Amino acid sequence: MTDKDPARGTPPASRWPHVRGTGPADDERPFAQDLHPLKDDAHLLFALRIHLPDVQISTGVDDDGVNVWLHDGVTSWATLTTLPDGEAVAYQGGPRRLADELEPAWDWWLTEGQPTLYDFGMTVEPERQYVWCRDAATGPQWPLQTHDRATV
Template structure:
């Protein structure tokens, strides 16, 4: 295949990601779509001379882009797999970029090079590792994908005891290898439990397919996966908790939507509760959500933390 042919396969479009490593049938590494790469680097606010820690070297392209902005010898990239790290070193060298690629657990950062002016993760985490905050100088910036839906930019406080910032955009990212995703997919969960409840769902599913309500659901119900699909009858949604509960919202083609749910949880009821809270709060956009990371605690809140009507805190034992 010609170089142009390979480029068309690897970079099919600005909004398309490319899987670069598969193990046991599971994608383990990828090239993020160009639009997201640009958005995250823009959120990082890089300047020449910044010392940068990248978590998740992958193919090495993002690290090379960072080095092109900061200057040589200022970027350290951490990769968990030796094989992938070696391939990245070869590619980075071929691109004549000066990046140190080290093999380590990204959740622990790389203390030998701290403090850093900027920290960027190329994979999604559920909880921001405190090591990242500790290894960033006061006033420094951390940009990372969070959860399954978006990325956040955090600024470390002057006393170094917290980092606070806001949601920057909506996109899906490869999860960290430690957290991964739900053990069981929708079909597995659905196959074990029949529908025990059925009722009309009198809400606009188009809102559920949009990013803002979906992000609010992610905050309030972090273990619930929501997938929207369209067929000849209209928009539908599949929900499951990766364990034993599921739900479907099925368009009937006549303007009606029917909800089915099974398992120990009533996922449609939970979604409706959060939906009502979201509407009561003025239907906030995903950009209204903020995050504060402190030792042993991560809080996601909307607009005003002190007066938040609903938010999620993770003290290490899970979201509440």
């Protein structure tokens, strides 16, 4: 997903320049994953969208590699940067630690054998809606927020 392709229902990233502010990061630490899949892997990005529905993920590439920007559209942000040695570092600010939230969601996807877009489904019932992986009855489920049709 890129700034040109926001997820359905997600305002363009340009509406969040206020999220990062002008101050330094509250937290800086190594980030264990290679950032390249966040640029190109639609299956990973979909799984992350299910786990972190309110987090916008944008990517870019420079001479050192892939860079990733995360934000929740409110007050939290993270920047994941590939360093010249190929390692990645996370800088975070705001009350949520978005890089810390990203890691277990990514780890889940890896542990589950990297489910593809086609391994997920959605169930809509009168009282709830949810996305599931591999099996609607026994697989993991993530509830979806419902919206009043009058406000959509």
